[in-house]
Amino acid sequence: MEKINLKDKLSKFSDHWSPKVIAEMNDYQFKLVKIKGDFVWHNHEDTDEVFIVIEGSMKIKFEDRVVELDEGEMYVVAKGVEHKPFAENECKVLLVEPRGVVNTGDTEGELTASNDVWI
Amino acid sequence: MEKINLKDKLSKFSDHWSPKVIAEMNDYQFKLVKIKGDFVWHNHEDTDEVFIVIEGSMKIKFEDRVVELDEGEMYVVAKGVEHKPFAENECKVLLVEPRGVVNTGDTEGELTASNDVWI
Numbered sequence: 001m002e003k004i005n006l007k008d009k010l011s012k013f014s015d016h017w018s019p020k021v022i023a024e025m026n027d028y029q030f031k032l033v034k035i036k037g038d039f040v041w042h043n044h045e046d047t048d049e050v051f052i053v054i055e056g057s058m059k060i061k062f063e064d065r066v067v068e069l070d071e072g073e074m075y076v077v078a079k080g081v082e083h084k085p086f087a088e089n090e091c092k093v094l095l096v097e098p099r100g101v102v103n104t105g106d107t108e109g110e111l112t113a114s115n116d117v118w119i
Numbered sequence: 120m121e122k123i124n125l126k127d128k129l130s131k132f133s134d135h136w137s138p139k140v141i142a143e144m145n146d147y148q149f150k151l152v153k154i155k156g157d158f159v160w161h162n163h164e165d166t167d168e169v170f171i172v173i174e175g176s177m178k179i180k181f182e183d184r185v186v187e188l189d190e191g192e193m194y195v196v197a198k199g200v201e202h203k204p205f206a207e208n209e210c211k212v213l214l215v216e217p218r219g220v221v222n223t224g225d226t227e228g229e230l231t232a233s234n235d236v237w238i
Contacts, residue, residue: 001194001195001197003186003187003188003192003193003194004192004193004194005191005192006191006192006193007191022193023169023193023195024167024195025166025167025168025169025195025215025216026166026167026198026217028147028215030169030193047144047145048143048144048145049144050142050144050149054191067122068122069122072124072125072126072173073122073123073124073125074122074123074125074141074142074149075120075122075123076120076142076143076144078120079145096144096147096215097144098145
């Protein structure tokens, strides 16, 4: 396998809220995503989900609070917890989660992205 | 849970080759490690292992080649593959692997670190 340069991979797409797989480790995937604006409230019933901010800043709204994440910060959203990511300006994020996780979790809709798209 | 700032966590230790756990996602752990000099040849029989370089640069020697990783680059060492990480100057790395993985894999020795140490 080849090494993966995050900035190179980020330069290969521009759409928002559509995670692209860059690597697999066992049955887990590393995905890059660019986000801007509001996502939908959702949860992932079967798994925790990791956000690592590569560039910019984003927020994750929970039922009782809002977490702000800047470059170089990470957060683990626990399994089953309702959350709504959003970003005023474009933010570039590395996601880590099991293969097969759908971006909108239990809330299928317009923002549901194709799964398992590699760049 | 609280957000995790990678640079803050890195400021909390200075020893080399001794991974510190900063987060768990399901049964996986995110660990920060500072490396300098040569590690030992080893492999992890049961799992892939992810290296993400946060600061500095490092190399991973394999039986047939050497991969150089700079800041913002990642690599997945496949399960069972012999490898030897090294770094001329101190390099700060984020590791992702299942809970319970020992740093020296099948090669226990002086560089075998305590497992599951959180910061």
